[in-house]
Amino acid sequence: xxxxxxxxxxxxxxxxxxxANLVSLWAMNRFRTQVGLYGHRGSIVGIEFxxxxxxxxxACSDSRLRLFSSSNGSLLKEVTGHSDRLTSMxxxxxxxxxxxxxxxxxxxxxxxxxxxxxQSIQVHDGIVIASQYSGDGRRLxxxxxxxxxxxxxxxxxxxxxxxxxxxxxxxxAVNPTGKIAATNDSNGHVVIxxxxxxxxxxxxxxxxxxxxxxxxxxxxxRLAVGEGSGMIRIFNVEDxxxxxxxxxxxxxxxxxxxxxxxxxxxxGSSDGRVxxxxxxxxxxxxxxxxxxxxxxxxxxxxxxxxxxxSYAKSAILWKD
Numbered sequence: 180x181x182x183x184x185x186x187x188x189x190x191x192x193x194x195x196x197x198x199a200n201l202v203s204l205w206a207m208n209r210f211r212t213q214v215g216l217y218g219h220r221g222s223i224v225g226i227e228f229x230x231x232x233x234x235x236x237x238a239c240s241d242s243r244l245r246l247f248s249s250s251n252g253s254l255l256k257e258v259t260g261h262s263d264r265l266t267s268m269x270x271x272x273x274x275x276x277x278x279x280x281x282x283x284x285x286x287x288x289x290x291x292x293x294x295x296x297x298q299s300i301q302v303h304d305g306i307v308i309a310s311q312y313s314g315d316g317r318r319l320x321x322x323x324x325x326x327x328x329x330x331x332x333x334x335x336x337x338x339x340x341x342x343x344x345x346x347x348x349x350x351x352a353v354n355p356t357g358k359i360a361a362t363n364d365s366n367g368h369v370v371i372x373x374x375x376x377x378x379x380x381x382x383x384x385x386x387x388x389x390x391x392x393x394x395x396x397x398x399x400x401r402l403a404v405g406e407g408s409g410m411i412r413i414f415n416v417e418d419x420x421x422x423x424x425x426x427x428x429x430x431x432x433x434x435x436x437x438x439x440x441x442x443x444x445x446x447g448s449s450d451g452r453v454x455x456x457x458x459x460x461x462x463x464x465x466x467x468x469x470x471x472x473x474x475x476x477x478x479x480x481x482x483x484x485x486x487x488x489s490y491a492k493s494a495i496l497w498k499d
Contacts, residue, residue, distance in 0.1 A: 213469060214252035216486075216494035218245060223488025225268025227277065228480040232292045235478070235486050237494050238268035238279050246292055249483040252496050258294040260287055267309040268476075271316040271333075278319060278333065280307035286321060288333055300336040302329055308348055313357025314397075320360050320374065322348040328362060330374050342377045344370070352393035352402065354416070361402055363390040369404055371416070381419050385412050392434050396441045403444055405432030411446060411456075427454055427463075433473060439481045447474030453487045453497070469495050 216237060225238030228249060235247045242265055244258040263283035270277050276297065280286050286307060288298040302310075303323030310321040312333070319333040328342040328351075344362060352361045359380060364370045367390060369383040385404050392405030401422065402414045409428035412421050428448035435446045443464070444456045453474055455465035472491035479485050484498040 214496040214498065216245075216247045216252050216254075216488075216496060218254045218257070219492045219494065221264065221492060222475060222490045223492070223494045224265055224475055225279070226476045226478045226486045226488040226494060227268055227270040228478050228483055228486065229270055229275065229277065229291055230480055230482055231273070232275060233483075234292055235483070235494075235496060236268065236270070236277050236291065237488055238265040239492075240264040242281070244268070244277070244279055244289060244294070246294065247494075247496075249480070249496065255292065256294050258289060260289075260296055260299075261285065266307055267311075269311045269319075271312045272314060274316055276312075276316070276333070278310055278312065280310040280321060282306040284323075286310050286319065286331070288319075298333065298336050300331055302331065303327060309351040311351055311353045313353050314355030315357060318353070318357040318374070320351065320353045320357075322351045322362060324348075328360065328372060340374060340377055342372060342374075350390050350393045350405075352395050354395045354399045355397060356399060359416075361393050361395070363393070367406060369393065369402070369414070371402075383414050383419050386410060389431075392432050392446075394435045394437055394444075396437045397439065398441055401437075401441075403435045403437065405435045405446060407431045409448065409450070411435060411444065413444075425456055427456065428452060430473075434476045436477050436479050438479050443479075445477045445479050445485060447477045447487055447489075449473040451489070453477060453485065455485070467495075467497055469493075 219239045221240035227236045235249045237245045242261045246256040261281040267280045286300045302321045306324040308322045319331040326344045330340040346365050350363045367385040367387045371381040373380045388407035394403045404412045411425040411427045413423040428450050430449035446454045451470045453467035470489040476488045488494040
């Protein structure tokens with residue numbers, strides 16, 4: 180039987196593949212601009228782009244919200260109001276609102292760029308671990324160290340539902356419609372909650388490591404789960420099956436975000452690295468190194484690039 184290709188053609192294909200891999204490796208660390216966001220006096224626990232205002236917002240354990248220019252990284256405003264350290268931050272897509280959660284038990288909603296407080300909600304008896312807007316901005320979901328998942332109306336601050344978990348909560352993700360949320364469960368599992376009924380819809384079986392990061396894709400079809408082992412698992416939300424496993428980092432994955440077109444996944448880890456992944460192929464397209472300690476939060480914008488914040492009081496804006 181005759182070979183489909185000659186040996187010369189085969190050698191040519193191998194050479195092309197090797198060149199493509201070398202180019203990809205060169206491009207992995209290449210960002211023309213790396214802009215530091217300075218002025219923090221604690222760990223950066225949340226970072227978000229506010230594209231309509233040309234801003235990058237950071238939430239810091241020194242209890243302050245800071246607003247930076249996304250073009251040159253200059254500090255524009257420092258906002259105070261919480262009485263204890265900040266624990267997370269969420270931006271309302273398409274609006275000028277940012278919500279910060281705190282160890283003081285409150286969520287505060289701010290209007291940017293002027294930093295005016297629009298709402299303060301006493302949401303948990305203890306620490307607010309995390310909070311997140313739904314995609315339409317009509318719901319705000321929070322988890323606390325009281326093991327409660329709470330759903331709020333961000334306009335009037337009224338409680339819409341309280342769901343009690345049986346485990347300590349460490350991670351939260353809300354799907355774009357605001358109808359379901361994901362939280363960690365014991366033994367590396369994930370629970371999908373129906374926020375309207377308050378009941379469990381599904382349990383997703385992951386690894387045996389603790390879960391620190393969760394993220395829904397923008398189309399709501401996939402859930403990314405970051406584990407203490409450094410692995411990321413991508414679940415199909417509809418049937419609960421694992422679509423992809425990405426061996427991503429040497430240490431715990433603390434934060435993950437999908438790109439706006441859902442084509443890539445951005446992760447930050449205790450190994451100090453930010454990874455950019457083609458999650459369908461499990462291929463790392465960029466590896467961003469610049470933080471001396473654990474990366475705690477990441478954000479991505481199709482216009483302004485990637486932003487990351489770390490335990491070491493450092494925040495970086497990565498731009499092509």
